[in-house]
Amino acid sequence: MRKKFIMTGIIAVSALALTACGGGGDPLSSGSGDGGGNGGSDTVIVGSADFAESQLLATIYSQALQNADIEVEEQLNIGSREIYLEALRDGSINLLPEYNGSLLAELGGEIDPSDPEGLRTQLDELLAPDELMVLDESEAENADTLVVTPDVAEEHDLKTISDLEPVAGELVLAGPAEWKSRHEGVPGLQEVYGLEFKEFKVLDAGGPLTLTALQNGQAQVGDMFSSDPAIEANGLVALEDDKGLFPPANILPVINENVASDEVVEVLNSISAALTTENLMAMNDRIANGDDINQIATDWLEENGI
Structure with missing residues (x-):
């Protein structure tokens, strides 16, 4: 199907x-x-x-x-x-x-x-x-949410953002340009969660470019918004912000x-x-x-x- x-x-x-x-x-x-x-x-x-x-x-x-x-x-x-x-x-x-x-x-x-x-x-x-x-x-x-596809979640046993720590170096993160400097972005993910991703790909803020990158494998982790119906409609997995990075x-x-x-x-x-x-x-x-x-x-x- x-x-x-x-x-x-x-x-x-x-x-x-x-x-x-x-x-x-x-x-x-x-x-x-x-x-x-x-x-x-x-x-x-x-x-x-x-x-x-x-x-x-x-x-x-x-x-x-x-x-x-x-x-x-x-x-x-x-x-x-x-x-x-x-x-x-x-x-x-x-x-x-x-x-x-x-x-x-x-x-x-x-x-x-x-x-x-x-x-x-x-x-x-x-x-x-x-x-x-x-x-x-x-x-x-409508809070920022890190999402992954079901295949990525299953492959790396991902349920929380903390679960990304041992595998982040293998994964590409997609998000908006301002995430390069915002604490609630790449700096905070490094400081709070210790995450060093393989690459940060600048796309859009929770929009179609990020969604497409997740679907076609150009990125494995993406920033989307919790009120976005595309998360559920496309079967994406929202990772729990277990250390409270996102306000x-x-x-x-x-x-x-x-x-x-x-x-x-x-x-x-x-x-x-x-x-x-x-x-x-x-x-x-x-x-x-x-x-x-x-x-x-x-x-x-x-x-x-x-």
């Missing part, structure tokens, strides 16, 4: 077209440094990272705010966290969907998965100097205080309250099957009365 082959995560080519959904042009060219961008001080400029799920979440934010008659611009597909955080700081954008533990790690905080309140307190403190704040977090989570990754909005009116906050918090990992996976599956992101966002908002 032929195995079903699903591409999801970053849809690298088609995602580029989404950049022009709202503001158009260079997504970083409109920043004024005061949180306003091209619009007035009360315009919410929604940005996203350069992968499909982030673009979907940003589109949900954008449509929900527009439904509430709030002026919105979109600057999607900006890039990695290192790039879009600067866009938030310089005012090119003033709202973006984020992942709580991953953001805290980037900001240099101390992560204790058993203390979500402490995590949030640190985020508030670290973002405050840039006039940024986080709103309510969602139950929906919790609940979705929440990051927003500039200047545009965080009571109405804006209420709309965004209602999205967080309704969003679950299960319906996030269902929406990601629709993206993988070629559905339009704008329509997926519209359908989810209608289903949840937002």
Whole structure:
């Protein structure tokens, strides 16, 4: 029986077209440094990272705010966290969907998965100097996950990331370019797990290039996202992060205080309250099957009365 082959995560080519959904042009060219961008001080400029799920979440934010008659611009597909955080700081954008533990790690905080309140307190403190704040977090989570094919898992008896230690030198790891320097990437895998891979192959962040490399044997270990339906659909084995390298990754909005009116906050918090990992996976599956992101966002908002 032929195995079903699903591409999801970053849809690298088609995602580029989404950049022009709202503001158009260079997504970083409109920043004024005061949180306003091209619009007035009360315009919410929604940005996203350069992968499909982030673009979907940003589109949900954008449509929900527009439904509430709030002026919105979109600057999607900006890039990695290192790039879009600067866009938030310089005012090119003033709202973006984020992942709580991953953001805290980037900001240099101390992560204790058993203390979500402490995590949030640190985020508030670290973002405050840039006039940024986080709103309510969602139950929906999407953490980095190391995956292997069933054949690789069986050959090397792999169940946890620690199990890779004696065989990592024989294996190629695939992931995004930023993994070369991020602690939650190659450096952390070396420091926390003692893993020295044969090669690190720069591909995409949990997207079709990584999936293809795993399927055709160009890589044996890959970084994918836990909410990606391609993991289950393609029978991949997600290795347990038994030493806690990858932080919790609940979705929440990051927003500039200047545009965080009571109405804006209420709309965004209602999205967080309704969003679950299960319906996030269902929406990601629709993206993988070629559905339009704008329509997926519209359908989810209608289903949840937002």
